[in-house]
Amino acid sequence: MASIIRPALLRQTAMAAAAARPAMRSAFVRDAVRVSAFHASSRKNLLPPGPQVIQGTVNDPAPVPPTSPSHGSYHWTFDRLIAGSLIPLAVAPFAAGSLNPVMDATLCSLLVIHSHTGFQNILIDYVPTGRYPKARKSLMWALNGATVLVAIGLYEFETNDVGVTEAIKRVWKA
The missing domain is CATH 1.20.1300.10 (Fumarate reductase/succinate dehydrogenase, transmembrane subunit)
Incomplete structure (x- = not known):
């Protein structure tokens, strides 16, 4: 749990320190924006999704495969x-x-x-x-x-x- 919270706390601390010191503000803000942009990036799939085929209608039951103990x-x-x-x-x-x-x-x-x-x-x-x-x-x-x-x-x-x-x-x- 602490490892999940740590990047957010570091970002908030960096933003607070940057706001307190105007001379250092640009470097902290630039790094915080770059880190937050990295963590907020969208998820990219490596492979495209397979063919999306719907068989039957909405009211058809889901097919149950035959049971096999092996x-x-x-x-x-x-x-x-x-x-x-x-x-x-x-x-x-x-x-x-x-x-x-x-x-x-x-x-x-x-x-x-x-x-x-x-x-x-x-x-x-x-x-x-x-x-x-x-x-x-x-x-x-x-x-x-x-x-x-x-x-x-x-x-x-x-x-x-x-x-x-x-x-x-x-x-x-x-």
């Missing part, structure tokens, strides 16, 4: 389970002191799944199907392709190189 609470629960299981898997290889390839592969798999579902949730939330059907479909395909490329890269790194946990140990000690 896109509702089960999906959220799955995301939370994956996120929660990453915590002990991220600490276990370093705490135990052993490099287990199964544990390393499990950690990499869960990282890929966690990243994929997180980006998928972002696309679902911010690229609506009704407004941008082609963009959403292409972005979902791009996400699937990127997920496959990352999974292949991690597999190659695990099998042909030192692995993720050993790489993190080496970077940490470097």
Whole structure:
């Protein structure tokens, strides 16, 4: 709350000080006007709004999408389970002191799944199907392709190189 009020109080103090001293008035007023102009600027959208299409009439009910447990609470629960299981898997290889390839592969798999579902949730939330059907479909395909490329890269790194946990140990000690 104090940080919200602080610029207004500083501006008022500067205006009062400028009014008290006529010789310094121009610099204070000029700076106060510049700062207040900066804070009072209008909000500019980075992207233009999508197509505004009204389907049906005013008296039609809002369309209710069909329910699906995989896109509702089960999906959220799955995301939370994956996120929660990453915590002990991220600490276990370093705490135990052993490099287990199964544990390393499990950690990499869960990282890929966690990243994929997180980006998928972002696309679902911010690229609506009704407004941008082609963009959403292409972005979902791009996400699937990127997920496959990352999974292949991690597999190659695990099998042909030192692995993720050993790489993190080496970077940490470097």
